[in-house]
Amino acid sequence: MxxxxxxxxxxxxxxxxxxxxxxxxxxGVVWINIWLGTAFVTIECSPSRGFGVxxxxxxxxxxxxxxxxxxxxxxVLAYVAQLxxxxx
Numbered sequence: 001m002x003x004x005x006x007x008x009x010x011x012x013x014x015x016x017x018x019x020x021x022x023x024x025x026x027x028g029v030v031w032i033n034i035w036l037g038t039a040f041v042t043i044e045c046s047p048s049r050g051f052g053v054x055x056x057x058x059x060x061x062x063x064x065x066x067x068x069x070x071x072x073x074x075x076v077l078a079y080v081a082q083l084x085x086x087x088x
Contacts, residue, residue, distance in 0.1 A: 004030050004045035007073040014081060036084050043076060051076045055083050 004022075011020055011034065018036040025031070032043040044052040044066065052066030053076055070076050 003073065004032065004051075007043070007045070007051075007076060008032060010073070010077050011080065014077065015084065018084075034080065034084075039084055041080055041083055043080070053079055053083075 008020065008022060011018070011032070015034065015036055018034050020035075021033045023031045023033070028047045030045040032045065034041045034043070038058060040056040040058075042054050042056060046052070050069060050071040051073060052069050054065070054067050068079060070079065
């Protein structure tokens with residue numbers, strides 16, 4: 001799995017109870033925001049830099065940078081599943 005579109009489809013299938021929103025920027029970067037229960041995960045999908053994933057702490061309104069970066073969307077899906085396991 002390489003594209004953000006495939007990742008979004010997989011995220012929706014894996015987390016059917018989650019709210020998942022996409023926001024595309026003129027630069028080609030796409031942000032995927034996922035809310036599941038009290039958890040909030042944000043993913044930056046960059047055509048040139050890959051994927052950055054962040055678990056945003058409860059009540060935190062700012063973005064402090066990525067927790068992990070990946071080149072493949074399959075790795076992103078596995079990491080997000082690990083983060084969100086048991087948080088629904």
